[in-house]
Amino acid sequence: MSGDRRRIQGPEVTVAPIIIKSTDREKIQLKDINGQRRDGRNLEDIRPIFLKTGLISQANGSAYIELRRTKIACGVYGPRQTKIPSFSGRGNLNCEIKFTPFSCLKRRQPYRDAQEKELSQLVYEALAPSIRLDLLPKSTIDIYISVLENDGMASCFAAAITCASVAVADAGIEMLDQVAACSASYIDGDIYMDSDLVEEQRESGSLILSYMPSLNEVTHILQSGKVEVSLTTQAIEQCTDACSKIYSVMNHSLLESVKNKIQ
Amino acid sequence: MPPTLISPSENDYIIRGVDSNIRADGRGRLDYRQVILETGLITQASGSARCRLGEGTDVLVGVKVEFGAVELDGADEDVAEIKAKRGRVICNVECSPIASQQFAGRGADDFNNELTQMLDRVLNGPQSGLNLEKLCIIPGQHCWIVYIDAIVLDYAGNILDTIFMTTRAALYSTRIPKTIIQERGDGEIEFDILDDVEECERIEGWDKVPVAITLNKIGSRHIVDATPLEELTTEAKLLVTVNKDGKVCGLQKSGGGSIEPSLLIDMVQTGRSLGQSLIQSLDEMLQREENDINLKRAQKERKLGFFAAT
Numbered sequence: 001m002s003g004d005r006r007r008i009q010g011p012e013v014t015v016a017p018i019i020i021k022s023t024d025r026e027k028i029q030l031k032d033i034n035g036q037r038r039d040g041r042n043l044e045d046i047r048p049i050f051l052k053t054g055l056i057s058q059a060n061g062s063a064y065i066e067l068r069r070t071k072i073a074c075g076v077y078g079p080r081q082t083k084i085p086s087f088s089g090r091g092n093l094n095c096e097i098k099f100t101p102f103s104c105l106k107r108r109q110p111y112r113d114a115q116e117k118e119l120s121q122l123v124y125e126a127l128a129p130s131i132r133l134d135l136l137p138k139s140t141i142d143i144y145i146s147v148l149e150n151d152g153m154a155s156c157f158a159a160a161i162t163c164a165s166v167a168v169a170d171a172g173i174e175m176l177d178q179v180a181a182c183s184a185s186y187i188d189g190d191i192y193m194d195s196d197l198v199e200e201q202r203e204s205g206s207l208i209l210s211y212m213p214s215l216n217e218v219t220h221i222l223q224s225g226k227v228e229v230s231l232t233t234q235a236i237e238q239c240t241d242a243c244s245k246i247y248s249v250m251n252h253s254l255l256e257s258v259k260n261k262i263q
Numbered sequence: 264m265p266p267t268l269i270s271p272s273e274n275d276y277i278i279r280g281v282d283s284n285i286r287a288d289g290r291g292r293l294d295y296r297q298v299i300l301e302t303g304l305i306t307q308a309s310g311s312a313r314c315r316l317g318e319g320t321d322v323l324v325g326v327k328v329e330f331g332a333v334e335l336d337g338a339d340e341d342v343a344e345i346k347a348k349r350g351r352v353i354c355n356v357e358c359s360p361i362a363s364q365q366f367a368g369r370g371a372d373d374f375n376n377e378l379t380q381m382l383d384r385v386l387n388g389p390q391s392g393l394n395l396e397k398l399c400i401i402p403g404q405h406c407w408i409v410y411i412d413a414i415v416l417d418y419a420g421n422i423l424d425t426i427f428m429t430t431r432a433a434l435y436s437t438r439i440p441k442t443i444i445q446e447r448g449d450g451e452i453e454f455d456i457l458d459d460v461e462e463c464e465r466i467e468g469w470d471k472v473p474v475a476i477t478l479n480k481i482g483s484r485h486i487v488d489a490t491p492l493e494e495l496t497t498e499a500k501l502l503v504t505v506n507k508d509g510k511v512c513g514l515q516k517s518g519g520g521s522i523e524p525s526l527l528i529d530m531v532q533t534g535r536s537l538g539q540s541l542i543q544s545l546d547e548m549l550q551r552e553e554n555d556i557n558l559k560r561a562q563k564e565r566k567l568g569f570f571a572a573t
Contacts, residue, residue, distance in 0.1 A: 129521040217521035223514035226390035
């Protein structure tokens with residue numbers, strides 16, 4: 001229709017669109033009558049782990065971990081010479097964790113944001129006690145963790161630590177022990193081990209524990225949310241048990257990679 | 264400037280001292296330095312407080328309550344609905360270069376980020392104790408956003424505990440303007456913010472805000488309120504945040520060492536009991552300060568003329 005384009009030739013009476021709210025949608029039940037979770041697990045069960053080393057040819061050591069819908073790859077470069085000429089008796093450990101833009105529900109910015117910087121610091125704190133940095137003066141170990149798919153922030157972070165630990169071992173760097181990490185959520189007074197994204201959104205608190213099973217030492221603990229001390233204690237015990245199970249998976253994958261290298 | 268190096272003999276001296284329950288300044292393992300707390304220092308802020316720990320650590324916190332939009336997240340429908348009826352808290356910690364030369368320029372960036380995330384982890388969410396629902400003005404549209412900004416003016420160890428203490432005191436002194444909500448009839452809601460200074464409400468839930476206790480593992484023992492030298496001797500630190508009711512609102516380990524699980528649980532218990540007694544003494548301090556102010560207001564001050572006092 002020609003004429004004055006500034007005049008909108010719309011109808012004289014307008015009505016707001018009708019948005020039908022799904023009121024009859026049932027609230028997602030996290031556990032059924034038998035205490036089984038949505039994917040058939042019990043509250044204290046962790047997701048099955050797929051762990052493989054040696055996928056990145058350029059890196060000194062690498063590992064890939066998969067926990068159903070959480071996928072993380074880790075590459076370790078080192079020990080290599082520290083560029084900055086300052087002398088340090090201990091080796092430097094540099095951890096960087098990065099979420100790929102497509103990994104989370106909401107697209108993440110390609111540049112490193114504050115949360116990733118903090119998580120990188122936490123990964124360092126979790127792994128540093130286990131690596132023999134005192135044997136590597138003037139050297140740097142770089143750990144790069146890339147999260148390809150994120151199904152629950154706490155469990156993703158725990159898996160990243162586990163993956164990084166295996167990658168460091170794959171690189172042949174001397175360690176005191178492997179670090180296994182697992183997470184737990186506090187939902188309605190129950191402890192849900194290794195929770196996924198849907199469960200995480202209902203949580204009133206979460207706990208991430210990194211543990212060295214042979215030495216019986218906790219390398220890192222992070223809890224958020226308001227929790228009773230008794231529940232915290234129980235969760236710490238459950239997490240240490242789960243970490244011991246994860247430990248056997250880590251050892252198995254490292255053994256497999258050694259066998260493949262020999263053949 | 265806080266020391267970044269420590270000699271092995273100094274290290275050994277501190278470890279042995281801690282083991283015998285005598286620290287370098289004469290305190291026991293679980294003794295705090297003297298706390299000086301004052302509120303209401305900054306007139307432009309909705310609330311403010313400053314805390315000085317012993318002769319060292321000095322933190323200033325300013326709280327500004329501003330009008331803003333509700334957080335609309337692309338998350339689960341139920342979660343988004345809850346968030347639409349709530350106010351928000353945004354924290355920021357900055358280490359001023361006054362505190363130490365190493366904080367000049369971009370030097371403090373990582374440290375600032377770490378402290379901000381730690382503060383944010385505790386204060387953003389129901390564990391903060393603040394009644395966020397009360398901060399909502401119009402559900403789904405407008406709410407009060409509480410900006411908490413902390414500045415570290417002097418560094419002498421135990422920075423996080425001080426930040427939390429000061430934040431709590433600043434929230435105590437925070438006043439939120441009253442809003443009058445009027446429904447215009449055709450579904451539109453209008454609101455008015457009263458400008459009157461007297462018509463302000465205290466932020467609800469300030470007393471449930473948790474405090475932090477940093478436990479430092481030195482040797483096989485743990486101490487609280489470490490000085491910079493003691494911090495250099497620390498293998499591992501555990502931050503326990505606890506509220507008035509004794510609920511643990513956060514746990515975070517930092518540092519390059521590891522802790523045995525039974526010692527870990529022991530440290531959590533210690534932190535919890537210390538936290539509760541700390542909250543009690545802080546509340547007493549705040550109450551005393553308020554009483555002093557009210558007393559001064561009640562007494563009729565002898566008015567001098569402008570140039571009368573010479």
